[in-house]
Amino acid sequence: MTILYWLPEIEDWRGRLRGLGNNPETAWDEALALANSRLDFIRTNALDQMISKIFGDAPPKNLSTKPIRLALLGSGTMAHLRSAIRIAGLRRGLWISIYENDYGQYWQELTDPGSGLHEFKPNVVLFALDPHHLAAGLGAGLGRAEAEHGFAELRDRLQECWRLAREAFHCPVIHQVPLPLHPTLLGNNEHRLPGSRQGLITRLNHALRELADAEGVDLLAIDARAAIDGLKAWHDPALWHRAKQEISPAAAPMYGELVARLLAAKQGRSAKCLVLDLDNTLWGGVVGDDGLEGLVIGQGSALGEAFVAFQEYARELARRGVILAVCSKNDEANAVEPFDKHPEMVLKRHDIASFVANWNDKASNLRAITDELNIGIDSLVFVDDNPFERALIRRELPMVAVPEVGDDPATFAQTLADAGYFEALAVTEEDRARGEQYQGNRQRERLKASTTDLDSYLRSLEMELIWRRFDKVGLQRTVQLINKTNQFNLTTRRYTEEDVLAVMEDSRAFGLQLRLVDRFGDNGIIAIVIGKMNGTEDLAIDTWLMSCRVLGRQVEPTTLNLIAETAKRLGARRLIGEYLPTKKNGMVKDHYAKLGFTVAETGEDGSSRAVLDLPTFAPASTFITVTET
């Protein structure tokens, strides 16, 4: 079972596919809509063929994501996976160009600087080495010592692959976990046969988790996926013999999904917020009609337990950084009551960062939720048991992910997991604390409502901006912010860990991470600045991004004071601020002008370059204390 069942079927698929090229203006959005339907491998291939016809090899103009150049390096046949990877990327607004090594030649191409691979200059490398290739040389006749030797050699070889790719391309590396597809020789206790190929792959797959983490390599866990779908859905020995396909073409759309989720997560494009309907989604029954006592939730019935299990899953997601919100057609008092009073409820009112219950249409309410939380509308996943509401949101807000959850709560959690909306590569301390941060935000809002003038409100917050240079401890969070911040982001330059490390080593550049603490709590790292000397007098602000959570709190001028000071220490006499427009960062268009820069140039595309003279710059006075740690 490798169907993308959480995506909706759409009507007139063939007609829409054939008409895709008719209007070049809307072709990309229409392609995105088609990609977000329940595609099997045939339709996936057909859509990709159409896209190639319309767009050729180059990404469409005004693409709001960083084009991906993926090198697919493997030992078997991979051509049938290309379309699936590209279409799963398209589903997330990503353009992916793919290079594939000549059959079996991955090692030669890696080590030969004149190869097509080096010419391609990938910005992501995916190793897809098949289990037959990896286990070659092993067999049941081997003793323990020989088998151990073989295993150690294999580990070394994989590490060497990763090292070569890193050195050559300075880019992220992904490694596909091989499928344990060899038939067993002993059976249940296969691990007792040292030379067993099946045993070797199983053992390697355990070891890979640790090995990859140690090397900073991300895994493509098709083994875990095959354990859910069934190995036979992923691998067909007859196709291996016929065409050397480790992965069956029928499973290609799911394979592409797994790859694209990783690539999207790397660009910070995973969903951030789970929006939940209430009646018959979080509990059985309609609270407005059935009352608190009439709700089906909790022990005692299979249905009640299923709702509890789904709530538990949502709470687990929240604990690792996913924001929870509620969007319900209800009177607010009725909607809140179970959270406060029903003893079987797993989710409590304080688990929900934004709670919207009224009789407005749900599209408006989803917008209200994104406004309150300061997140993009495309970072929402909306779960509702009602097909009408799902269809409405898909029509009104196509950028919101709306899974086909069906009406059995027992399947909700697995459906969300299968859809992979919240793919994450690491969990930072900020992620864990996120729920509390949004809690603190609400307390701040309440104080603001009770304080009439802004100055006394800001003073009462007792804000402290704590900053430090980029360091290895904060590296993951820095890269995460650089890649996922879309709105308050002056240049939207996306950087990898390697890029950030390069800034740390550059004596004519600086990278600052800023944390904001106030009386309601720690907001975590909320801003990133990268400055680079350009010549002897100019310091270019290469990157300035900030979390929208802290807008309107004087963080911007306080940050500028810090940038000016740091720039002066490098000998700069001018700050150069650059604005590069994207679909999402219109809010910072006049950022530099507002801070007292002089706009020197404005481009036709809306970009601008602004200058600030440092010797005459007078730091703004704000209610924020600045501390270095």
Add this chain to the structure above:
Amino acid sequence: MSEAEIYAELGEIFRDVFLTDDIELRPELSAKDVPGWDSFKQIDIILAVEEKYRIKLNTRELDSLQNVGDLVRVITAKTGG
């Protein structure tokens, strides 16, 4: 299921696989007659057929397929028609 029905349904599969409406399925039609019908497209067609009719073609059956007529015969036999 009649052969005519199978031809009609196969036609849909071929149109999706080759992204064209210009394919007229005849029993003697084979890979050499259709641009782009290579060994990988052949696998795509077979997998789509297997999914559609909930059947499984074994390696010998696959190797014996020479043209569309052979494919229809296998489908008919396997679906009990």
